[in-house]
Amino acid sequence: MTDFSALDAACPLLECPVCRGRGAAEVPLVRHDRQLACPNGHGFDIARQGYVNLAGGAPPANADTAPMIDARQRFLDSGVYEPIRQAVSHASDAAHWLVEVGAGTGWYLDGVLTHRRDAVGLATDVSVAAAKRAARSGLASVVADTWAGLPIRSASVDAVLCVFAPRSAAEFARVLAPGGRAVVAWPTPRHLAALRERLGLLNVATDKDEQLVTQFGEAGLNPADRELVEFSAECTAQQVADLVGMGPNAFHDHAPAQGPTTIDVSVEVGTFLRAGA
Numbered sequence: 001m002t003d004f005s006a007l008d009a010a011c012p013l014l015e016c017p018v019c020r021g022r023g024a025a026e027v028p029l030v031r032h033d034r035q036l037a038c039p040n041g042h043g044f045d046i047a048r049q050g051y052v053n054l055a056g057g058a059p060p061a062n063a064d065t066a067p068m069i070d071a072r073q074r075f076l077d078s079g080v081y082e083p084i085r086q087a088v089s090h091a092s093d094a095a096h097w098l099v100e101v102g103a104g105t106g107w108y109l110d111g112v113l114t115h116r117r118d119a120v121g122l123a124t125d126v127s128v129a130a131a132k133r134a135a136r137s138g139l140a141s142v143v144a145d146t147w148a149g150l151p152i153r154s155a156s157v158d159a160v161l162c163v164f165a166p167r168s169a170a171e172f173a174r175v176l177a178p179g180g181r182a183v184v185a186w187p188t189p190r191h192l193a194a195l196r197e198r199l200g201l202l203n204v205a206t207d208k209d210e211q212l213v214t215q216f217g218e219a220g221l222n223p224a225d226r227e228l229v230e231f232s233a234e235c236t237a238q239q240v241a242d243l244v245g246m247g248p249n250a251f252h253d254h255a256p257a258q259g260p261t262t263i264d265v266s267v268e269v270g271t272f273l274r275a276g277a
């Protein structure tokens with residue numbers, strides 16, 4: 001039997017992607033049996049696996065595939081990225097309503113919720129394979145395209161988490177409550193640099209840092225704290241293969257991973273505050 005408790009708890013965050021509840025007294029989606037319903041009569045089926053597709057269209061070409069999600073789950077569960085998860089969790093502070101966008105398996109959100117039993121979380125991703133996996137982990141999970149607009153009520157969220165995923169500063173600012181925060185993790189140019197060179201992997205764009213601060217500032221999200229998470233880790237050939245296979249390099253040719261390898265992780269975890277607390 002499907003457990004709807006996580007989805008039910010997250011429903012107050014959700015709004016109809018078709019009409020946004022316009023004209024109705026109550027905006028949020030509510031669950032009736034195996035459907036989420038909008039006050040204007042639009043309905044969205046809850047899939048057997050417990051997620052809900054609120055995207056309404058075909059996923060874009062860069063949505064994670066099922067093999068990528070398998071690789072991501074194996075790699076993340078092996079614990080190598082735990083310091084990043086801790087930094088994201090620390091930056092999420094005392095947020096009650098949390099949304100992780102481009103959540104993949106929802107590993108980061110799950111980490112926050114494990115320590116914060118009172119908090120409510122929602123995972124969104126454009127990939128159906130990702131949404132299924134997040135739901136299987138017990139998270140409230142919806143398919144949604146960050147670029148098309150999140151099916152989330154304005155000013156309803158305390159923390160938006162975005163780890164290595166597409167960022168829409170304007171959309172994050174819209175859904176965040178005054179005083180809410182976007183917690184964003186992005187790679188520095190040093191991230192996995194030696195591994196990328198050795199295996200011929202894609203490069204990290206070097207202007208990400210300034211671009212991001214500018215975009216977020218223009219949307220009214222002001223930089224607050226920032227933590228640079230840097231460490232080296234010894235990885236098995238399987239971990240390296242999963243690390244490569246879970247990201248955009250899965251779509252490109254590269255040399256195969258061979259033997260144990262030391263990887264250098266270098267990730268910024270930045271907090272951007274929405275003014276008006």
Ligand SMILES: C[S@@+](CC[C@H](N)C(=O)[O-])C[C@H]1O[C@@H](n2cnc3c(N)ncnc32)[C@H](O)[C@@H]1O
Pocket residue numbers: 060062063064072076101102103104105106107108124125126127130144145146147148162163164165166246247248
């Ligand atoms: C590099 S993965 C990161 C996943 C997860 N945050 C993590 O670090 O484990 C990027 C994720 O963004 C999702 N994604 C890509 N385009 C998206 C979009 N337009 N809207 C929402 N999610 C998107 C992919 O399906 C994928 O799960």
Ligand SMILES: [Zn+2]
Pocket residue numbers: 016017018019020021038039040041042
């Ligand atoms: Zn509607």
